[in-house]
Amino acid sequence: MQAQAITVSAENLLLTSGSQQALDLVARVLIEPGDVALVELPSYIGGTAALHNAGAELVGITMQEDGLDPALVAAQVARLRQLGKRVKLLYTIPNFQNPSGITLSAIKRQQLLALAVQENFLIVEDDPYGELYFDAPPPPAIKSLDCHDQVIYLASFSKILTPGLRTAWVIAPALIAERLERAKEAADLCSSMLDQAIVAECCHQGLLEKRLAYLRDFYRQRCHAMLNALSTYAPADTWWTKPTGGLFVWWELLPHCDATALLPAAVEQKITYVPGAPFFVTDAKPYSLRLAFSKESPPRIAEGIARLCTLLNSTS
């Protein structure tokens, strides 16, 4: 697994009940009211909500097709510093991001890490999808480059084994891992023993590797069906991402479209998606939406996209 590229000792490792708990604990431990957390635009709602609930001021930075632009991040950090604010951390999902499907390029990973070291903020690297690549693995985790204890890395068995076994892990600098462990104890004492034992056995017996091979093929077929259908049917001048792994495609319709208003008509056609606006902490794009290629068969995905495009053309 990709995560094996990260050197870990026991003092850096904490198991959590899914990555959502890790996000909640990280936010509770690190954020003091008024701290700034930099987040991607768009970003995972459970992550931004955890930071918000802990009292962080969220500052969003628009992504490019290969992830956050380090120059834009540096400019935001400088601006916030001038306002006397403390930038505590950057929250990123570098691989096949939820909701956008975007992957952060190797060079940008290095640049963002260098910036974090220079400006002394932490990077919270949330990586639930990294193993779900279709052909080639994504670039090495930011954590694997981290010589200065600047990165907290989160990963999970939810998307690669099964979500019901609430088992995820955090790799953090030792002092932060110790605080996370105390916060975990206060939150629920410990996670399910049985879930952890089953996950460990699946790893030992090689079932996880088999499952990963199956899932990569499963999602590859479905993503290709979706991207092909979009190429064939999508209204002109709309834009979508071309993920190389994960579960999601991000689609930006024409600016006058409202993805939330469109949803009931889509559901009537037995198609559903998640409107994009809630994934933005600022500068929401109401004309964006998240498609998932995680469930239906490739032909049904293609049919669904065709029906959705017919609907879009009829309402525009």
Added chain:
Amino acid sequence: MQAQAITVSAENLLLTSGSQQALDLVARVLIEPGDVALVELPSYIGGTAALHNAGAELVGITMQEDGLDPALVAAQVARLRQLGKRVKLLYTIPNFQNPSGITLSAIKRQQLLALAVQENFLIVEDDPYGELYFDAPPPPAIKSLDCHDQVIYLASFSKILTPGLRTAWVIAPALIAERLERAKEAADLCSSMLDQAIVAECCHQGLLEKRLAYLRDFYRQRCHAMLNALSTYAPADTWWTKPTGGLFVWWELLPHCDATALLPAAVEQKITYVPGAPFFVTDAKPYSLRLAFSKESPPRIAEGIARLCTLLNSTS
């Protein structure tokens, strides 16, 4: 089960990963910084810590042999009101309390509930041990008397089935249950599906009732061995509780004894206990300690108490 005396509908019920998570969620949802939480002296550290972490001011009230004195609670509430403080809740473990083993009497349950209604504070009734009675069940849960949505009831399968299956439940007024559910989702999305399914199957197949019958007998024998040994060997003028269920005996030594300082010598004699001081949010009694009769056989418990008493007599 005792808990069946409480009328519950789905909108009142939430499953949590152990009662520790329920305590953490209740505290996070209800406490605003500066709110007062009334707690028993002594009380469960995980409960008082959750309230403290959420920003509560903790005010302790000494227990009597049959639990909190409603007159003392009323006096504290009046005093705090005069200081302009808001008393948000009372946290109580009414059955075979941790750490004291004390059970709140039936009449005091009624009086405390009436006081809560009159003074408009919530009661958080934490009941992990109620089913572990030796002979007769404890008085009905305060929640079973609650006609005014004043009580949040917590119980767990940890002590009555197995602690590794992280499955507990909260019964709360609908509006509070809804807030707890949202907080639970932010904290870890959901609990282990497998743990919940196993617990449900144990209940359906009657295994829980069998297990309870076994545990009641198991702990009854061990508690009696401990109480008999204390009657025989304990230094004069020391005082201990006589639990009718649960896992714990509370022992107050002579006031010049320091239970923390004594512990290393006890451990050398292969006896251990938990010093009492950390169980107090104020007015700590350093000469108190918590004994558990949860593990060793009755003869070994009796021998352990005898050795501990020899040690106490030799150091006093």
